[in-house]
Amino acid sequence: MKAKDGGGRTLPETIAGFGKVAAFAGAWASAANRGAPRKLLSAGRPSKLLGSIDEAIRRSGLESGMTVSFHHHFREGDLVVNLVMDAIARAGIRDLTIAPSSLTNVHAPLVEHCRRGVIKRIYTSGLRGELAEQVSRGLLEAPVVIHSHGGRSRAIREGTIRPDVAFLGVPSCDRAGNARGWSGESACGSLGYAMVDARHACSVVLLTDFLEDYPAIPASIGQELVDWVVQVDRVGDPAGISKGATRLPKDPRELLIARRAVQAIDAAGVIRDGFSFQTGSGGSSLAAVRFLRELMLERGVKASFALGGITSQTARMLEEGLVGALLDVQSFDSDAARSLAANSRHYEIDATCYADPHAAGCAVDQLDVVVLSALEIDMAFNVNVITGSDGVIRGASGGHSDTAAGSGLAVVVAxxxxxxxxxxxxxxxxxxxxxxxVDLVVTDYGLAVNPRRADLAAALRKGGLEVLEIGExxxxxxxxxxxxxxxxxxxxxxxxxxxxxGTVIDLIRDVRA
Amino acid sequence: MEIIKTGVAGTLESCDASVSVEEHGLLELVIESADSRFAPRVREAALAALAELGVRAARVTVREKSALDCTIRARVMTACLRAAGLEKAPWEALK
Known part of the structure; x- marks a missing residue:
């Protein structure tokens, strides 16, 4: 069909007062030839289902040198990254940048893909296990870029990270790509990180093990963002989803630290009607929720919202009416996933809304208090959550710097x-x-206040707490x-x-021993 | 203290040390540390414990999983007592 002959009519090239005319050239012509960053590979098809991952890779337009992205909502139960990377390697595609929202212990097979040149560069919030060990010893030529969850949203929106293809595992979706995280055998709850990829990647492939009838709505990822859907045996192992960073706290030392942290938060005057909180993963910060709940019950105080990183404990507080709403970018366990499905005040939010520093406002800025874990804290109150004291990578940046910056009171427990x-x-x-x-550090041997917060130190002392110098x-x-x-x-x-x-705050150098 | 047989003490749990003491012509100390940066401290602690008991000839192997000095000392001493065939610690001799 000739350009000027759109729809059978003869059209002028320009119209005064209107401008250049792009003539109609067939219902799907502009989608295919747009040249815009967003490819529309399957527009107009009644079904986006493809038979295999290999076919999806072929039809996603993936080529050597491109960027692929993933999410980590299945945490230690993720099966998608390894499945897709194996298929990519089989297709002979190389030199890829991979940009998962994070990586965990289950991603050790990526070491081989790095060695063989399938993976050239990694952007991630965290690295653990064998992959982290090898990266720390110089596995890749290009340095791994560690970002926070908010920082990743910013980088993707600003184009620093530009996923050519996002391969997103979803616990359920329909043939058109309406997807959600709270139903199906592999339910992981919120798809908050994946929602950013779906919106900004050039093309989007969903993998699911539970195909629902159309329309599967409300959807977390809408069909308007999805190119292809592939059904696989399994996308996630439910047992692995709440494993690792969110083990249930029983350790008496962690409980002691958690109780002290809540005492300090109370002395700081934060726990009053309408306050808001977030607690990170890690024993003591998870345990803090328990003591916070007890105190709130005792005082009859209710929180306006909890943010995170939602666990069974915060979900229970919502159901008890102790918390007005949950803003959930990532569900840490299956109870949280169930609550997201069942409770109308349990809201799924994406990483942009959660913590993106260059968005027009994000939820972390509304936080009164956050309780965060740490591997190390130094004399300047800087916190390390990424490398062990032996210099080997073994953690994740996560929302640590996002929530610490946004909240009124940032408490670090260790x-x-x-x-x-x-x-x-x-x-x-x-x-x-x-x-x-960082405002406050709480340990099992005592607590220290950042000298920048003399007001806080005074409040804690007034509340009968002993405040030490960080040097002590x-x-x-x-x-x-x-x-x-x-x-x-x-x-x-x-x-x-x-x-x-997006500025560089530190570098990680290779370890020798 | 004279070593007359093989004595062992401790476990390979995190924060513990597994120590074995055997008969040997001279004093030989092997350290296997989970965190090599502390290996010199572990050696010092083990040597101090051996000196305190007066063990001058033995092959001592310390495999430790980030144990503190007090743990190293306790495990080394217990392994030595067993290797010396003693039932009770010579408490008076200890610092």
Whole structure:
């Protein structure tokens, strides 16, 4: 069909007062030839179902050198990343940048794909296990870029990370691509990170193990964003979804730290009607929810909302009427996923709304208090959640720096000593969250307040709590553990840690020993 | 203290040490540390415990999983007592 002959009519090339005329050229012509970043590969088809991952890779237009993205809502139960990367390797595609929202212990098979040149570069919030170990020893030529959850949304929206194809595992969807996380055998709850990929990737492939009848709405990812749908045996292992970072706290030391943290938050005057909170993963911060709940019941205080990182404990508080609403970017366990399906005040939010620093406002800025874990805290209150004291990557940036910056009171909890490793040190191995965002450090040996917050120190003392200098905590730790030999680093930069705004806050160098 | 047989103490649990003490012509100490940066501290703690008991000839192997000094000392001493065939610790001799 000739350009000027759209729909059978003869059209002028330009119209005064209107401009250039793009003539109609067939119902799907503009979608296919748009040249816009967003490809529309299946527009107009009644079904987007494809027979296999291999076919989806072929029809996604994926080529060597491109960027693929994933999400980590299945956490330690994720089966999608490995399935897709194996298929990509089979297709002979190489030199890829992978940009998952995070990676966990189950992603060790990626080591082989890095060695063989299938993967060239990694953007992620975190790395654990064998992959983290190998990356720390120089597996990749290009450094891994570590971002926060808010920082990832910003980078994708601003185009620093531009996924050519997003491969998103979803617990359920229909043939048109309406997808949600709270139904199906592999229910993971919120799809908050994946929603950003679906909106900004050039093409979107969904993988699911539960195909629902059309229309599967309300949907977290709408059909208008999806190119292809592939049914696979399984996308996630439910047992792995709540494993790892969110184990249930029973350790008496973690309970002690959690109780102290809640006492301090109370003394700071935060716990009053309408307050809001978030608690991170990790034993003590999860345990803090329990003591917070007890205190709220005792006082008859209700919170306006809880943000996160939603667990069974916060879901229960919603059901008890102790919390007005849950804003859920990521569900940490199956109870949280069930609550998202069942409770109308349990809202799914995407990572942009959660923590994107360059959005026109995000939920972390509304937080009164956040309780966060740490691997290390130093004399300037900088926090490390990404590398162990041996310099090896073993954690995730997550929402740490986002929530610490946004909340009115950022509390960092950690046992003073783990094994023979001190948590309060002279200088953290790697800075993820800058000390200026951290107000209070709570350990099993006492608590310390950032000197920037003299008001807080005064409030805590007035509340009868003993406030130590951060240096005193370091000395106690050193007396218990002794001073280790320094970590032996090489000169290669294996990781670049981005602050949430995209600036570089620290570097990770290779380890030798 | 004279070593007359093989004695072991401890476990390989996190924060613990597994120590074995055997007969040997001279004092030989092998350290296997979970965190090599603390290996020199572990060696110091083990040597101090051996000196305190007066063990001058033995092959001592310490495999430890980030144990603190007090744990190293306790495990080394117990393994030595067993290897010396003693039932009770020579409490008076200890610091």
């Amino acid at each position: 046992p003073l000593v783990r094994g023979r490793t001190a948590s309060v040190v002279d200088r953290v191995e790697t800075i993820v969250t800058p000390g200026e965002s 905590l370091r000395e106690i730790a050193e007396r218990i553990t002794g001073v280790p030999e320094p970590v032996e680093h090489g000169n290669r930069i294996v990781g670049v840690v981005e602050y949430r705004d």
